[in-house]
Each structure stands twice: as C-alpha cells, then as structure tokens.
Amino acid sequence: MKLPRLLPILLVVALVSAGALPLSSPAVAQEQITLVVWDNWTRDAEQEMIEILNDEFEAAHPGVTIKRATYATDDLTNILPLELSSDSGPDVTMINQGYSGMGALVEAGLLLPLNDYADKYGWWDRYAMGLHSRNSFSADGKQFGVGNLYGVSNTAEVVGVYYHRSIFEEQGLEIPKTLAEMEALMDKLLEAGITPIVFGSLDGWPAIHEFSVLQGVYITLEELDAFMYRLENGTFDTEANLKAAQKLVEWVDKGYFSPGFAGMDYDGATFGAFLNQEGAMWITGNWMTGSIIEELGDEAVGFFAFPSEQEGVPAIVPGGVGLAYGIRAGTKYPDLAAEYIDLVTGPRAAELLFERGFFPATALDPALLTPGTLTADVFDVWQAVNKANAVGHWLDWTAPNIAANIQELMGKQVTPEEFVADVEAEYRGG
Amino acid sequence: MKTLLRGDAVSARRPYERPYQAYLYILPGFVIYLVFVLWPIVSTVRYSLTEWTGFTTPRYVGLANYERLAKDEFFWNALGNNAFFVLFYTILPILVALLLTSLMTRRHLRGMTIFRVGLFVPQVMSAVVVGIIWRWMFDYRGPLNSFLREIGLTELARPWLGDFTWAPYAAGLVGTWVEYGLCMVLFIAGVQSISDELYDAARVDGANLWHEFRHVTLPGLQQQLLVAFVVTFIAALRVFDLVFVLTRGGPGRETQVVSMLIYERAFEYHEVGYGAAMALVMTVLIVSVSAITFYVQSRREERENAR
Secondary structure (H helix, E strand, O other): OHHHHHHHHHHHHHHHHHHHHHHHOOOOOOOOEEEEEEEOOOOHHHHHHHHHHHHHHHHHOOOEEEEEEEOOHHHHHHHHHHHOOOOOOOOEEEEOOOHHHHHHHHHOOOEOOOHHHHHHHOHHHOOOHHHHHHHEEOOOOOOEOOOEEOOEEOEEEEEEEEEEHHHHHHOOOOOOOOHHHHHHHHHHHHHOOOOOEEOOOOOOHHHHHHHHHHHHHHOOHHHHHHHHOOOOOOOOOOHHHHHHHHHHHHHHHHOOEOOOHHHOOHHHHHHHHHHOOOOOEEEEEHHHHHHHHHHHOOOOEEEEOOEOOOOOOEOOEOEEEOOEEEEEOOOOOHHHHHHHHHHHOOHHHHHHHHHOOOOEOOOOOHHHOOOOOHHHHHHHHHHHHHHOOOEOOOHHHOOOOHHHHHHHHHOOOOOHHHHHHHHHHHHHHO | OHHHHHHHHHHOOOHHHOOHHHHHHHHHHHHHHHHHHHHHHHHHHHHOOEEOOOOOOOEEOOOHHHHHHHHOHHHHHHHHHHHHHHHHHHHHHHHHHHHHHHHHHHOOOOOHHHHHHHHHHHHHOOHHHHHHHHHHHOOOOOHHHHHHHHOOOHHHOOOHHHOOOOHHHHHHHHHHHHHHHHHHHHHHHHHHOOOHHHHHHHHHOOOOHHHHHHHHHHHHOHHHHHHHHHHHHHHHHHOOHHHHHHHOOOOOOOOOOHHHHHHHHHHHOOOHHHHHHHHHHHHHHHHHHHHHHHHHHHHHHHHHHHO
C-alpha cells in the first residue's frame, strides 16, 4: 500500500527537479516566459488533444512554458470579467459568444482586437465570414456581429439531414438537389408507407431546426443577420418567414413528420424512432453523428445539406462555431499569444480534433476522410455550407421563445400570419 | 422563553438580569434566516424596481415593471395555468386521499403498511424522475396509448403531452399522482387520533361507510385538511420542476406556469428586474392565501370553543 501513495509524490519531485534544472542553469540565456491559457476542454479526449498541442508549442518555442487551466463554460463567463482585468489573468482564454460573454468583456476593454493577427495568419480563410461575425463586436461592446474580431474558434456545429442509406436504396431514391426534389422524394416515401421525416417537438427546441431549414430556403443571410444581431433593419416580419411558416404547415398537413410528433422527446423517442427506421430522414445537428455511429456504424446512415430552391446552392442552415480563443488586452506577450491561437485553431488542431470524433471548424485534409461514411458526409456538408457562407443561426439566441411559437404553428393553433406577427411582437418587446 | 431560561438556572445564572442572553441563543439561526431569506426578499423588492440585465448596472425604473406585468398576456396565461393546476395539485389529491383514507382505516387489513408505503412512494420520488416516468407513460408509443389501442379505443390514442387540448390535463394528473400521498399520510394520522369510541358509537347507530365518513372522519380531519390544502396549494403555485421536465411549458404556452416565466424572463431574456417583480407578486399571492386560510380556521375554532 505504501508504494502507490509514494509514487505520485516521487513523480512530482522528479518532474519539479527536471523542470527546475534548466531554470537554474546559467547556460540558458533565453528569456523564460510563462503563457497562461484558460480553456474549456473538460472531456478526456479534449484534454489529450490540447496537451499534445501545448507540448508541440513548447517544443517549438524554447523557454516558453504554457500554464493551462480548464473551466466549464458558465464558470468562464462568470469569472473572466474579474480575472482579465488583473495582471495575473490568462494571456489567452476561451470566451463564450454573445452579449453576456464576449460583449461584456469588450465593453470593459478587456480583450485585444485580433484583426491584424487575422490578416497576418490568414484566419479569415479558416471558415466563413458569417462565422467570424459571431466572434465580432463593435469596439464599445454594444453591437454584436459587427466591428472588430475578438476571437477565433476551432469547432463547428451544423444542422443537416441524416438519412438511412438502405431505405433510399430500396425505394430507389437519390439525394434531393432542390426543395422540389425533396418534396417529391417525401411523397414517394409516403406512398411506400414510410414516414419521411422522424421528428418530435415535445422538448420544444427541435422544432426550431424544422422551421429554420425552411426559413433558410427563402431568407438571405443579410436578412437573418439583421434579425439575429438586432440591427436597425432587423425584423421577423418578412416574406421569407411567412413563406417558411406556410411551407412548414403544408408539410405537417401532408404527413411528412412522425405521427404524434407533438408528444415525442428528442433523446429518447425521436432518436429511437430514427435508429429503428421508423422514418427515412432526420433533420438535426452534427452532434448526433457520434451517437448514430455508435449504434449503427459509420456506413448505414448518410448526411446531406438541406436543399434550396436552386440546385447547387445550399439553403442557409442553423449552425455555428464553438467557444472562441481570445487575448487579454493587458497581456505582455500579444504576439506569442496570437501564435498560440494560430496553432490551436489551425489545421494541426483540426486533425487532432477529428481523430477524437470532434468537428473542427477549419478545412480538413481530405485524405483523412473515407468516402461513403457518415463522418465524411457530415464534413462535406460543413465544407459546402461554410464555403457558400450559408451557416445560419440558432434562432433562440435572439428569440428565446420561438420554440413555443413554432409548436403553436405546427399544432394549428395559429395561422402562419399570426405566427410571424407573434414572433415579431416578442422581438420588438424583448 | 421564560420556562426555557428557568431550566437554565441549574447553571446558577440569574436569567432575568441578562435578558439579551435569550437573543444570543437565537442569533445563529436568525443570521442564517437573515442572509438566506430576509435579505434575498429585500433584494428582490429592490431589483423589481429596476431594469437590470444581471451583469450591467441596474437602472431605477419605479413601478414600470409592475405596470408591464398587468398588461403582460403571458403572465396572465401562466397564472391561469397555475390556477388550473390547483385543481390537480390540491383539490383532486385531497379527494383521492380522503377516499383512500376512509377505505384504509375502516378495518385492519393484512399488509396495510405495504399498501401505505406503496401509495406514498410518488411523494418521495424526485420530481425529475416522476417527470421522466410519466413522459414515457404518455408517449405516443407508450403504455397508455398501447393500452387504449389494445382495448379498441384507437381513436383516443394521442401524444398526450404535446396535445393542445389534453397536455394541461395530462401534466396536471401527474401532479395529482405526486401530491395525494402527502395528503393521505396526513389524513391517516388524523384518523388515528380520532377516538375509536366515536366510530363504535356510529356503528351501533347503524352508520354505513358514507355516514361514518361524513359525520365522524371528516369533522375530525379539519386540521389536517387545512394543512393539506395550504401545502398543496403552495405547491400548485410554485411548481416548476415537474412541468419543466414533462412539457417545457408546451405545447405553445399551454402548460407554462409563472415560475417558468420568471426563469425565462430573468435568465433567458436577461430581464432580472421584471422577473423579480413577477416573483414578488407570486410571493404576495401565496402568503396572502395561506394567511387567509389560517385566519378563517382560527376564527372557526374560536367560535367552536366559545360554544
């Protein structure tokens, strides 16, 4: 029993003396720098990924030590305002988006604008401009989505259409390239007695994705951004939203969605119904990819981008980027911090993230992907919508109640016109 | 207080010379009460007079939040849902519990303890667990609908918790299922304190089950009824967890209750001041209904004692 207890102590002693040696050695003339980094990588696989990157960074920069600390998202949001104003605060930190996260920090002048570094390192090309907007604020922190860049992200989320390859093969169906083709495909499925889209709205939020993809068929990104970022011309009362609402009701009437969808929850009923092939398709986010592969393997299910009315142009779909890396305004080592961010959000990080089942935001070496797998499909969709700058928004960021409104719409409690008016009224009031 | 201090005289202190000593004893408890109950209430009152996002500087706006509340259709909708839930959290559980009590106390059955424990179980379970179980029960492919289809009532099968007409009833019934256990335990304890002679006398007079219940059990349970009413009424007004797990307030806003609206406003819309105003209105409502109930009861007792 003695040894296991002693072992960690011995290890620590060994490490400390090993680390202390070069410090005390006069032969090393280099400046000793400690770069303090705070991140949000709490899961084991994530820790592993970031430790590898940190080791590589330290190896490439002799004399630099990275002191890393990890916090949950809410904790980061709560303590950053205080910690970033102190000299001992992190030089580099991950930041949550939105007014209460990044906005509050920009307003207090605690973050360094990254525009120059973005030019220097080519960060603008990492992913779509629309996604950089999410890490942007006006210099006074009052206006979201415009102005300076304050962060760079390295993970991505996107909503698309999962489908059972076997059902498509049996019914002789092709991936639809336009909305009209999608509807024709669903009519065919109905004739064969198969539910086209597995869907459940009991939890509320999944209904947002159903509306969003249809909204994305008709709306422009400018219109959507104006609504989401509450710009002067921001409104929900648009032709596009009305058309999307009408189309959604039409789809309900045609029976494209699971029978009894109003009473189905997401994690249990809907996920289960898709796995059991109680429907051919499922419109949801890439976060389900891992769970689906775990249950059905990487080849049974495919993923395609929700089509628009025009072939080859993806509809705007809900999606986004993960927490962003930013730099403390008062840091002594801004250049080094930027170099670090370049590494942890760059291609090497993407590779490591991908190997561990996460979805990097930046482009990936195509050699890593096996065509015909779900993983490859999801990446293709992300690249396609990313390239077309068609990554839309999570509507509930700006309209937290929209799920209730969509339930009312799909439950025929309100007309599409009333739905649009209700959301607009809350948008104006909220 | 006096008897308490007299008991302390063993330690040869003279209590009446230092009356503040008594206050010292309640000080620790009072400090906790002050910090965790009184101060938050005072803060809530202050916040309710401001416009505050939760992280910027609060701005004093007077009674604007209350004016807005009076005109807020979502608030009245949610309050109406709370009132609807009173039927299921308070009235129905009391009726069910009275029925069970009169059945279970009439004669001694074998294994009675097991029945009582079994019937009390819903009250003991965490609301989240209850919610998840009933979500499954009410699922479109779940046991309830399977049963309906099995007995040929296929057209009655529906997604209960997502149905705009039935979701409030379904969510309410789960509340009944949770609350009746508490009422039942209260009533059984109450019945046990009613003298057996009263029942014997009633039986000699030829009373049936109903007569016994009406003229012996019910009058003997007044105190317990009052407690059951107040406790379950408060539960109906402040319910959050159960409804949140069951329906998230949906479909639409059919089952949204005030506590969910407070959460939504304060933490999703960052309107902490407005949320505080709502919370305060509910506090006043709950306290006044409890106070009125106890007042009416004490008056009645006075009258009975005077007789």
